[in-house]
Amino acid sequence: MTVAAMWEARAxxxxxVELAAWVREVALPALRGSAGLVRTELFGAPGDRVLLITWWTGEPxxxxxxxxxxxxxxxxxxxxxxxHVE
Structure with missing residues (x-):
C-alpha cells in the first residue's frame, strides 16, 4: 500500500520563498531516512502557497x-x- 501525504501552507x-526554504532546510531533512519514505516533492503556487507531497509505504x-x-x-x-498508477 502506498500513501501520499500532502502538507500545504499559505505563507x-x-x-x-522563506517558507519553501524552511521546508527544504528543516522539514525534509527531518523526514529523510524515515522507514517507509519513498519520495518527496515540493511545489510552490501563487499566493505564497507551499505544497509538500510525500509518498510512503505504510503510515506517513x-x-x-x-x-x-x-x-x-x-x-x-x-x-x-x-x-491506480499508470
Missing amino acids: ADGRG LPVAEPPADLLGRPAHRWSFISE
Whole structure:
C-alpha cells in the first residue's frame, strides 16, 4: 500500500520563498531516512502557497510545524491511499 501525504501552507504575505526554504532546510531533512519514505516533492503556487507531497509505504510521519511568523494560516494536511498508477 502506498500513501501520499500532502502538507500545504499559505505563507505570511511575501514570505513564500522563506517558507519553501524552511521546508527544504528543516522539514525534509527531518523526514529523510524515515522507514517507509519513498519520495518527496515540493511545489510552490501563487499566493505564497507551499505544497509538500510525500509518498510512503505504510503510515506517513507528520511534517514539523514551521515557525508561526512564516505562516499566513495553519498548515493543512491530508493523506490519500493510491488507487491506480499508470
